[in-house]
Amino acid sequence: MRVTSHGEMTTTAAFHSTVAVVGLGKIGLPLAVQFAQHGRRVIGCDINPLVIETINSGHAHVQEEPGIDEMVAQLVRDGALSATSDIADAVRQASVVVVIVPVIVDAERNVDLSSMTSATRMVGQGLQPGALVVYETTLPVGTTSGPLRQVLEETSGLTAGEDFFLAYSPERVSAGRIFRDLATYPKVVGGLGAADLDAAVSFYSAVLDAPIMQMQSTDDAEFVKLIETTYRDVNIALANEYARFADAHRLDVSAAIAAANTQPYSHIHEPGVGVGGHCIPVYPYFLINGDSGDIADTPTMTLPQRARQINDGMARYAIQRIEAEIGSLSGKAVLLLGVAYRANVRETAFTSALLLQDALRERGALVYSDDPLYNDEELSSLGFTPFRPELAGDVQAIIAQAAHRAYTSFDLRPFTACRVVLDGRHVLSQEQVEAAGMRYIRIGDGKVPVAAPVLIERR
Ligand SMILES: NC(=O)c1ccc[n+]([C@@H]2O[C@H](COP(=O)([O-])OP(=O)(O)OC[C@H]3O[C@@H](n4cnc5c(N)ncnc54)[C@H](O)[C@@H]3O)[C@@H](O)[C@H]2O)c1
Known part of the structure; x- marks a missing residue:
């Protein structure tokens, strides 16, 4: 590594x-x-x-991780952790810079960097010779070695792989089990060159207890995360197609998948009413639309694209299942249980609840939503109409969209006009639903009424 003259002043123990x-x-x-807990x-x-204010006052604004508030309080008290909005100044003092700001997709599902x-520009402005910059955010293949490297070099005047790692x-x-995952999941690392990889491996070996997996390049390491997340979306799409097949042939998909998965090479996930969150339904687009421009002739990925269509189509399919039970939903009140994208998290990124609501409204239904993790004001600002207890007698169908703990004992007795409950996430008690005089259905349970047309959506 070549260290330029203005870097010499920074190579202190604190740095x-x-x-x-x-x-x-x-x-x-x-x-x-x-x-910080590992001596940094x-x-x-x-x-x-x-x-910044919350952390510097010794509190955690992130509440999902058990014990994090006490950890932040202690580390801030000890002077091991502080926060600032002056990124360049912080980077100037650091030998390692870890970047974990979001990269999202826009309305057309194009990657928005x-x-x-902007964070990378600030990092470049403070970057010192000899420092290591590691990106941890999920990125399209080629982003670290392409556009981000270019921004770092332009703003710092330094050369990656020569002046900095x-x-x-x-x-x-x-989220919710980060410290456990950090201790157990192998840490996948790729460097621009061999020295960059060594620097990153040496850092992670010192601050993590998990094994380190060394990849050939930053591109290879970026590819890993896109493979593992897209695999899950495609797997769920296959489960969803099995579920539709099961309904058409009056089979029970859950029992069949559970039996199939006793064979060690079969790992089929659960079907459901859609896939939400900021990872699984988003990162396939990093493969489909994420070409950073540096990788010429990227072949078009068709399977991830098809999987996205299938999984997003499950909301409409769920509505068809309900219509097969109670006829047209026009003017009927439907209750959605759970707007969060997954069980017991207060997060609605790309939630299937919105797709369900849209599909229901397309059919003329009046859609009310409940979620114990959000108050009425929050539900309204997220675009949902909050359910009020006095509406219970009007509701004719219920869809469970998120498997929140609270729903395992959801009281169905006030819903006197409700005839069908679609359990989209295996969270409700079939016994309780049936005891309340309602029909209990799941995607792929094969219990489509004999008179109903076979439910195959034509696209
Ligand atoms: N949330 C998850 O479950 C999860 C899991 C694995 C990986 N990731 C990766 O982590 C990334 C971050 O996710 P998150 O859940 O922590 O996001 P988040 O929205 O909770 O936090 C992002 C933080 O970055 C800050 N930020 C935004 N732009 C910035 C900028 N230009 N400079 C400095 N700070 C900026 C925001 O103010 C915010 O505090 C994701 O994009 C993803 O690649 C997330």
């Missing part, structure tokens, strides 16, 4: 032990805590002043 974490969200804050002085950076590019390591954890 070597300081890590800047850029983006202090649901993943960035736990990462900052993890690094961590400066967290964010553009949200409230986040704007937040990442550049690496990519996907964050594979799930």
